[in-house]
Every structure is written in structure tokens, then in C-alpha cells.
Amino acid sequence: MSRMYSLFILLMICMTANAQVLIKPNQYDFGTVDIAGQLFATYAYKNNGSQPIYLLKIEGSPFISYRKPGKALLGGQSDTLKIIYTPPKEGRFDESIKLYFSDSYEPRIVSLKGTIKKIDNDPTLNCYSFNDEAGINIMMCDLKINVIDSFTQAPIAQATIQQYYGNRIAFDLHTNQQGYVSYSLKPGLYQYQIAANGYQSRIVQYYINRQTRTITCKLIPLIKNENITTTTSQNPITDTTINPSSSLSSTELPIEQYAFNNIVFLIDVSSSMSLSDRLPLLKQSMQTLIAELRPVDRVSVITYASNAKVICPSKPVTQKDELSALIESLVAGGSTSADKGLQLAHDVVIDNYITDGNNQLIIATDGSFSLTEKDLNLFRDGTANNKPLTVLVIGFGKNKDAQKGLREMARKFQGSYTLIRKDQEESNRALLEEIKKNSRKK
Secondary structure, three states, X not given: OHHHHHHHHHHHHHHHHOOOEEEEOOXXXXXXXXXXXXXXXEEEEEEOOOOOEOEEEXXXXXXXXXEOOOXXXXXXXXXXXXXXXXXXXXXXXXXEEEEEEOOOOOOEEEEEEEEEEEEOOOOOOOOOOOXXXXXXXXXXXXXXXXXXXXXXXXXXXXXXXXXXXXOEEEEEEXXXXXXXXXXXXXXXXXXXXXXXXXXXXEEEEEEEOOOOOEEEEEEOEOOOOOOOOXXXXXXXXXXXXXXXXXXXXXXXOOOOOEOOEEEEEEEEOOHHHHOOOOHHHHHHHHHHHHHHOOOOOEEEEEEEOOOEEEEEEEEEOOOHHHHHHHHHOOOOOOOOOHHHHHHHHHHHHHHOOOOOOEEEEEEEEOOOOOOOHHHHOOOHHHEEOOEEOEEEEEEOOOOHXXXXXXXXXXXXXXXXXXXXXXXXXXXXXXXXXXXXHHHEOO
């Protein structure tokens, strides 16, 4: 027994002595950070030996999260480990992280340290990506808000803009003599109350991302001048008014005019959708729609690439910020399994069917796939299990053969087809206009 124990000890010593993993850097010192919600670091490690190794386990505080590589690292190869630190409080921090590799019983120690002056508690969209390099998780948007007279289009100076986080006021802004304010903020769905002396106040809501440069809000004078004529403004984004007196309606979809919606998104997230004129454009259009949907409407989101999955089961549109964050988190990669996606969408539509409502399937793809007659029969003639529904096929890209195939699919589904292009301003409202058309009460 004593001999076996000695051999075991000798084996441990040999493995530790022959440890073959080199990690750089061993420590990240972020110094003093003025404001941040998260910090993230990338550690590179290399197998200097000849035998394959695995990263078996990572141990750290509850404020550490990571994506652990799952594959073996062969001799001479390198890989990276992404670490996210969410500081629980302001002040100095010093975090040690233990990395257990298969070449040694002893962990390697890496660390993060620095000082946080202020914790960013903004509950809007978190923009971290595991593709990012080390740094501070703040991805800001530069935004200009114009406030103008709805009749004269003249700028309104000293208008007050209150920005909300949830149900609380975050801070006030005031327009300058040219009628605008400029500031930076994180991407997300925002609500503002805008007021000025002599004008009716408004509550408006916008989805802001880094493509959003300017938004314009028009205020109505309390005393209307009959001699004033309206003109058509050239707004980069049309503002969306929320009716505070009704929790069921929106300006675009008043409850008395539009039926309840059961909207099922079937989204192609294969590699070909990663281009700037595809998935990013779809996200913008989806965000515009989500901003106007009501709590009585239901949304499901299904994605397909190598496999199909439901990433958002059917739910009422009550937590718009969560739904917006989910949409913004979509990334493209993998092959295309449109047949699996259609079958899954068929089941979700049926399971959540609203009698006398607008049951709508929205298929978003660049058309890089082929379907069998069995697949097409799932929604042929605009029905699913003999229940009527509306199908919209959204196309992306410039492949004419793919567009032709998508038009044919829409025809077999007795639905409609639209092509979203980068240079079309109306693309952002394409989904909203489709829902308005199909859910309007007869």
C-alpha cells in the first residue's frame, strides 16, 4: 500500500513538473475605470508539449462568468479563454481564477484587478460579445434628439426630455437654441417624456442602436394657429407615441381597430445571413415592430441554421426590453436546415392559435436552401392543419434565383413576399405595416 502511495505521489510530481501549458497574460490590471457594468479579458494559452490537453474546470467567485473551450488542444496549438467580471460594488477589486488543465493536478492562477469608480446599473441591452478583445463593456451610441413644432417644423428651444429606465426617470435633458440635444447611450429600447412651454407633452418610445443617428419628435401647440399649414418632415426616424391612458393600445395598433396578434418569427441565422444587408436589417425592422405591439399580442421566435430551435416561446408582449435584447443577441453561423425550421414553426403556430385573431408566420431568409413538397405542404394555401393564417416571406440579398424561389414559396403559401434592402428607409417599418394590414378588424 505504501508503495502504491509513493508511486501516486511520484506521478503527481512528474505531471506538475512537465506541465505544458503557457498562459499569457497571467494578470489583467484595468487600473481605474470611471464607469462600467462589466469588464472582460481574453487569456491566450498554448500547448507547448506533444500530448493533447483539455481545460477541465474553471473556479472563481460568483461574479466571474466564462465560455470554456470544449475541444482538445493539440501540441503546438493555441486557444483563448474569455472571462467576464461583473463587479458587485464600487471600489477596488482583485479576483483570482483557477484554471485546471489535464496536464497537471495543480491549477494555473490568473487574476483581474482594478478600481471601479461607479457601477453602471443601466438595465438596458448588454452588448458584450465573446468575440470582443479585452476591455470595458461599454458600447455607446451617439444620438441627436430634435424637438420641433408639428405645424411649422421650427425647432423648440429649452424643451425638457426625461429619459426613463423602466418606470423611473433616469435624468433630464434640455434642448439648445437649435432645438436639439446630443448625448451617448447604450443600445436598447428607451422611453422619453418630452415637454415644452406652450405645447402638449408627449411620451414616446424608440429603439436605439449604433445605426440610429437622429430622432425627431414633433410637439403640438396648445393653441393651434389656423393659418399654419403642415409640411412633410424628412425625419430619419418616425417617432412612436405611447398612449399613457391605455395599457392595451398603441398609436399604430389601437385595440378597437386591430385584432389580437399571434406572430411567429422563423429566422434564418445560417452563415449567409451574417452580411450587413441581411440579419442586421431584420433586427431593425423587428425592433420597430416590437416597440408598437401591445400586451395582448403574442410573439414567438424560432431560429434555424444547422438545427432549428425555439429561442422565445410564445408569450405576451409585456417585457419589451427583454424581447428587444433577445432580438439584438441573434448571430448568424452554420449551415441551413429550413425544413426543420418550418416544421417547428408549424407546431408553434398551432399550439398558440388565436381564433378570430391575426395568426401570422414571418419567414426571414436569403433563400439559400431547398424544400420538398412535404415541407411546403405544412403551410400550403395559407393554412396550418386547416386553420387559416397569414404568411409573409422576407427576402434579403441580391441573388435573383433565391428571390425567385422565395416568391414562389410565398405564392404556394398564399402569402406575400417583400425584399428588404439597405437603401430603403421604409424597410424599418416593413413588418409593422404588414401586421397592421393583416390584423385590422373587418
